[in-house]
Amino acid sequence: MHPLKIHxxxxxxxxxxxxxxxxxxxxDRYELFGSGRRAVSSHRADLDARKVIPDTHFCIADLSDSQAVHAAFEGMDAVLHIGAVPGPEDTFDDVLDSNIRGTFNVLEAARKHEIKRMVYASTIMTTWGYAKYVExxxxxxxxxxKDIPKDFECVTHDDPIRPTEPYSMSKVWAEGACRTYADAHGLSVICLRIGWVNKENEAQGLFSNSIWCSHRDIVHSFEKALDRTSDPLYGVCYAVSNNNYRWVDLTHADKLTGFVPQDGGGY
Incomplete structure (x- = not known):
């Protein structure tokens, strides 16, 4: 059996x-390919720890360029769709090309090339409104x-979405688009609602601690989700570490993918 070709x-x-x-x-398990708008690391990443991708396995492809995305996906078995404009401060025009049009291009390319497995990088901010407006x-x-109770129910994947700005709105749209392609075209896809990942790999402050996701936990969440897509399904779960004051549910992630965080921020 050949290694799974993953873009x-x-x-x-x-x-x-x-x-x-x-x-x-x-x-022996995975042959990895990558793409991006440029072949340089994001300012958000740790340059000293980065993995340099061979030129033979990397291509320049702006997500808004459907032809480039289609070319990049040829021959792939699975897609980890992580590329996006990542800022909650971004305007609708900022997120339109990468997060909305780009995700549509990714899904269409997967359909065209009969790719049946995908993990989508969504965000905890699809339910950010609970943190901003609900006790x-x-x-x-x-x-x-002093106002935080000792015990409280966590927000789950079944609770209504509650985005607060264009970035999280774009991620809600993308989760819905993934559902459409799962139903209509047999794409097996898991959407990970990712918490706060930073290059320092540490939690800082009470609220940031509550949504933090360590480097070890984020990569394991993708690995588990990827393995789970070997069966046809559509699913959504949170990907955060097991932190103090964590307010999103992790039991469903365990049931859906087998992901159990190994780290947790204390405060």
């Missing part, structure tokens, strides 16, 4: 390069420790 979009971004580096440990999550968001 990673945003391969020189912080998360994309961490995942590329992690999966490259098993060349007790608002107390965590505002770091009012």
């Amino acid at each position: 990673i979009t945003g391969a020189y971004g912080l998360i994309g390069n961490l995942v590329f580096k992690h999966l490259s440990q098993w060349p 007790p999550y608002k107390s965590i968001f505002e770091e009012r420790i």
Whole structure:
């Protein structure tokens, strides 16, 4: 059996390069390819720890360029769609090409090339409104420790979405688009609602601690989700570390993919 050919979009971004580096440990299982708008690391990534991708396995492909995306996906077995404009401060025009049009191009290329396995990098911010507007999550968001109850129910994948700005709105749209392609075209896809991953690999502050995801946990969440897509399904789960004041559910991630975080930030 040949190694699974996997294409990673945003391969020189912080998360994309961490995942590329992690999966490259098993060349007998995975043959990795990557793409990005440029062959340089994101300013969000640790340059000293980056994985340099061979030219034979990397191509320049802006997600908004459908022809480039289609060419990049030829011959692939699976896609890890991680590339995006990542900022909650970005405007609708900022996220339109990469996050909305780009995700459509990725899904269409997967359909055209009969790729049946995909993991999509969504975000915890699809439910950010709970932290901004709903107690007790608002107390965590505002770091009012005395108002945070000892026990509270976590936000789950079944709770209504609650985006707060164009970036998280674009991720909600993409989750829906993935569902469409799962139903209509048999794409097996898992959407990971990722917490806060930073190049320092550490939690900072009470609220940041509550949503932090370590480097070890984020790469394992992708590995587990990728393996799970060997069966036809559509699923959504959170990918964060097991932190103090964590307010999103992790039990469903375990049931869906087998992901159990190994790290956790304390505060």
